[in-house]
Amino acid sequence: MSIATDLGPAQRAQALAAMSATSAPGGTPLDVLVVGAGVVGAGAALDAVSRGLSTAVLEQRDYASGTSSRSSKLVHGGLRYLEMFDFGLVREALQERGLLLTRLAPHLVRPVPFLYPLHHTWERPYVGAGVALYDAMAMAGKYDMGVPRHKHLFRRQIARMAPDLRTDELAGAIRYYDCQVDDARLVVTIARTAASYGAHLASRVRVTGFLREGDRVVGVRARDLENDVDLEVRARVVINAAGVWTDEIQEMVGGKGALHVEASKGIHLVVPRDRIRSETGFITKTEKSVLFVIPWGRHWIIGTTDTPWQLDLAHPAASKADIDYVLGHVNTLLRTPLDHDDVEGVYAGLRPLLKGEVEATSKISREHTVVAPVPGLVLIAGGKLTTYRVMARDAVDMAARTLRRTVGDPGPSITDRVPLLGAQGFETRTNQRVALARTSGLDIGWIDHLLGRYGGLVDEILPLLIDRPELAEPLVHAPDYLCGEIVYAVTHEGARHLDDVLTRRTRISIETFDRGVLCARQVAELMAPVLGWDSARIDEEVDHYLRRVEAERQSQEKLTDQEADEARVQAPEGPWAV
Structure with missing residues (x-):
């Protein structure tokens, strides 16, 4: 079986087809369906698929579009928690820090x-x-x-x-x-790693309700926002990792739930x-x-x-x-x-902060909680970027309790031994950086830049830059990034819209004084051939981004949260957005 290692347009279509097939006559439900593709959702997908479970992920916006792209971008133990005597939490986070730095993602951390x-x-x-x-x-x-x-x-x-x-x-x-x-890059890399082991992932798909058989959740109803198509996806267990949207998900199951999340x-x-x-x-x-x-x-x-x-x-x-x-x-x-x-x-x-009491059946640490409010549904909330893998493991562990009765024991988590894509070959390619610069014709500074963003996956992007020399040029108004990185973001990293690239696949929206406005059209024109955009669609994407930036600038002039929110929501969403 051929398994994709990218999140390009073709992979998305295949993933949605595979998910839709679960509700067709004679279809087989997934073992695990994850709702939400932030760091915990992507991590849960990798944990589940690496245990041998058939797995899929639905994300209503873009990968890491919420909390997981807007953190302090630290992988840390939490020095301040020592003052609270929360030694267990600090020890756990420091262990995960060492694991990410030395084994799982040395190219990113x-x-x-x-x-x-x-x-x-x-x-x-x-x-x-x-x-x-x-x-x-x-x-x-x-x-x-x-x-x-x-x-x-x-x-x-x-x-x-x-x-x-x-x-x-x-x-x-x-x-x-x-x-x-780079928190957003970490999420995309986790998601791509899950896909490389057979998970089906699709962004811009909004969950609109749950499928029920009696009290049991047996899947979800969803809408593909890119194509205005409704679908049903059946699964033995649904894991909700929607962060600050957790309360909204609980409302879909009649308000049953034990997590109370405040933003x-x-x-x-x-x-x-x-x-x-x-x-x-x-x-x-x-x-x-x-x-x-x-x-x-x-x-x-x-x-x-x-x-x-x-x-x-x-x-x-x-x-x-x-x-x-x-x-x-x-x-x-x-x-x-x-x-x-x-x-x-x-x-x-x-930040999704847990408030109030939780059910006695829940698994609690000081930072995250996992509950199963109704059969077939697992909710996880709280936590921090550094301990995403522990949260994902705990969520799949709880899902495994249900799966043991239907598909057998999936076994324990192995994600502490599953390096993320790009980790393999990173050290070797780093040692070969001079040779890579020579063969590619790129300055060694660009090789270091690419290694720091893609690790061993530099072997995927360098041929693109060599075959198409125009893509080896920096963006005119954002010269910290190469044109080829924009194309790669669409073909391999799941970017569907201009905002995805300027805000998350790169950090142009916060690393330039113009907030990416000056390079928006060039970036959209680089994306267009891969996504089949015509000139009208390019204009629409650019206009949407410019309006977003202007709304953000206006909000940052307001004194109160209420005024800032009113200014920010003035930016019209594109027809694809939520």
Whole structure:
């Protein structure tokens, strides 16, 4: 059997055909159907299919279009949880950090240094003990630590390392390491890995209801938003991994459920790297949350906030008050303050926070919960990016209880031993980077760029650039990306619309002061041949994106969440969107 390793248009059509066949006369239901293709949904699909279960995924928008593309982009243990004495959670997250960095996704996850500023002499033994415990827990895990140990620094060392950090009120700092990842790229890579093992995945398909036999859920009704076609997909177990949409999914089964999810908004700013001279990131506590200043290529990511959000779930809006809050706190650390003119990009995401009591049958950790409110349906919510694999495992474990009665015991999770696509060959190709530059004709800097985004899958994209030299050119108004990366995003990474590419397959929408407006048409024209767009459709995609950017800019001028939301939702959705 030939199995696709890409998420291109042909794969989507095949996946939908396979799902529809489950409800045809004589059709065989899937073992597992996952609703939602954020990091947990994609992870659940990989976990299920790698156990030998027939698996499919439906996503109403784009892969990672919600919370999973709008995080702080950190793979970390959660240093602040030590202060809450939540040692089990920190240990679990550090173990997953080491696993991702050294085994599962070394091409996507990389170490990043942080300074923890000390404002008083007495903080050094207190914070130092916490960071020492953090490192010790990482070293004591089952997997390699993968990052250097922490180090105590004094003001003179800080001044050399971070010239723009104010040191006049500091007693010193502690440098420690965590990791970072492009969260959306991680999700797409997990999804592609699941597809490579036989899972069927389709984005832009909205679940509209559940199929029932008595009390049991036996599948879903859905609508293909790209083709305006309704379908039914039958499955022995449906796993809902819809994040902040969990309550809406529970309403579809008559309000039965034990998870009560509230959305908390976190916003991040992106500023050019040259605005803050430093070799390392920073972390400090605020009265409401933790402030990170994170190196991000030629940029810094600064965040975050933590405020309740009860408005539009699809498009959370950052207000001027949010931006002022982040700027105000980061400026207490800097010699030269930042202002609104320094901000290249802004993004807002929603954390699905669990509230209230849960059923006694649920599996609970401090960060996520899994429940089975009715037979045939599993709900999972909460958690964090770093521990997605644990969440996915727990969800499939609960699904396995039902499957044992019908298809036999699927066995335990093996995803701790299943590297993501691109991990294999990454180190070898990195060692061969000079030879790759020579044979491809690309500058070695571009080879490093491609290796850092695709790992061993560079073997797929380089032939495209060699065969079509025009695709080896940088985008005119976003020269950090090659034209071939846009084409590859459509042919292999499931991008269906201009917004998918500018916002998630690349980060052009937050890494340029124009928010991707100037390169939108060039990108749409590169996508068009693969997706069969005519000139009218190109115009429609560009117009939709420009309106979205303008609505976001307007929302970021408003003082309150309500005003920001009203401005953001003014952007009309395309006929394909939800």
